[in-house]
Amino acid sequence: MKTLLVGYKVQDLFEVNRRGERRPVPWLDGDITCHTLDIYHCHAIENSSCGVKAVCSPHLPKDNWDLIKFKTGPKLMSGELSLDLLQEIHLLHPKRFELEFDGRERDRNDLIAKIKDDPDRVRDFSATWPASVPGGQKLMLTSFPGCFCHRRVDDGGLALAEVVSRELSGKNPRAILDMGCGCGLVGFLVAASHKGDTPVRLVMVDSHTRAVEAAELNAEKLGIPAEVILSDNGTPAQMDGTFDVFVGNPPYYSDYKIADIFLETAQRALKFGGVCYTVCKNADGLEPVQRRYFPDVEIIRRRGYAVLKSVKN
Numbered sequence: 001m002k003t004l005l006v007g008y009k010v011q012d013l014f015e016v017n018r019r020g021e022r023r024p025v026p027w028l029d030g031d032i033t034c035h036t037l038d039i040y041h042c043h044a045i046e047n048s049s050c051g052v053k054a055v056c057s058p059h060l061p062k063d064n065w066d067l068i069k070f071k072t073g074p075k076l077m078s079g080e081l082s083l084d085l086l087q088e089i090h091l092l093h094p095k096r097f098e099l100e101f102d103g104r105e106r107d108r109n110d111l112i113a114k115i116k117d118d119p120d121r122v123r124d125f126s127a128t129w130p131a132s133v134p135g136g137q138k139l140m141l142t143s144f145p146g147c148f149c150h151r152r153v154d155d156g157g158l159a160l161a162e163v164v165s166r167e168l169s170g171k172n173p174r175a176i177l178d179m180g181c182g183c184g185l186v187g188f189l190v191a192a193s194h195k196g197d198t199p200v201r202l203v204m205v206d207s208h209t210r211a212v213e214a215a216e217l218n219a220e221k222l223g224i225p226a227e228v229i230l231s232d233n234g235t236p237a238q239m240d241g242t243f244d245v246f247v248g249n250p251p252y253y254s255d256y257k258i259a260d261i262f263l264e265t266a267q268r269a270l271k272f273g274g275v276c277y278t279v280c281k282n283a284d285g286l287e288p289v290q291r292r293y294f295p296d297v298e299i300i301r302r303r304g305y306a307v308l309k310s311v312k313n
């Protein structure tokens, strides 16, 4: 029997018995594939030896699935991503479908009702919205459910793009690395605002496949060439000490572990004299992490956010 798991993470595939031993849940039986949207979760399943195949892709893999099990709920993903994935599951015509809903019965029924009303209507969940920095051109960016920030400009990302665009005016950066690029908000605004005469090499990295899909699409639509890389841990290609500028709006969860990965990448990727810019709501948490890699940190306030600037010496 071929089963596809959607919305499951590695911790859902294990249980701990009374003796405190961790082992795969008993229902993991047969030929099982677990779909993930983030390469971090994909690697976690691959390294767990639970016998489940992991696949990381922006859309669900096509096959003749006997069973698709979908785990969702308000704390696990946005309502729009739930609907989008339910629609993809419906279009795959599995022989059987099971929903594991983590949340209130009322919310579960609301979700089912939205699909049941008109199951064959195929909805487009992408959104295209404007973003600009002062004096720069207005860019139309497309995003998808699950990708940060879907349907709207993130104020932290915009604050970062505004500060970096202003700081680069009159300068001639050749290579910019945007880590955790999402749909490409910061990298594209900075590259578009830069009026130097040498072409900017723009590299964008994200661990989320839908972010990568959106950034690739936006690069094409905006006519701004970009190398977009799916990675959760930096890649040798970007750690080559040749970048002039690093920009990153790291996620807040994980007790700054991801911010640490971003800043380690910045330190390796930048050339001497290159500048690292990160952004957060409150500098108190991020500043000590940035100081591990760059002894000097200047804080620039913008839109209620702190942009942390460091030069690689």
Ligand SMILES: C[S@@+](CC[C@H](N)C(=O)[O-])C[C@H]1O[C@@H](n2cnc3c(N)ncnc32)[C@H](O)[C@@H]1O
Pocket: 040, 147, 148, 149, 154, 156, 157, 158, 179, 180, 181, 182, 183, 184, 185, 186, 205, 206, 207, 208, 211, 231, 232, 233, 234, 248, 249, 250, 251, 252, 258, 261
């Ligand atoms: C706060 S969002 C910023 C998105 C975009 N730069 C902006 O400002 O709108 C953080 C991004 O980091 C990505 N991310 C999380 N962990 C990552 C990792 N280990 N490597 C690369 N990207 C990561 C997330 O998928 C998300 O797109």
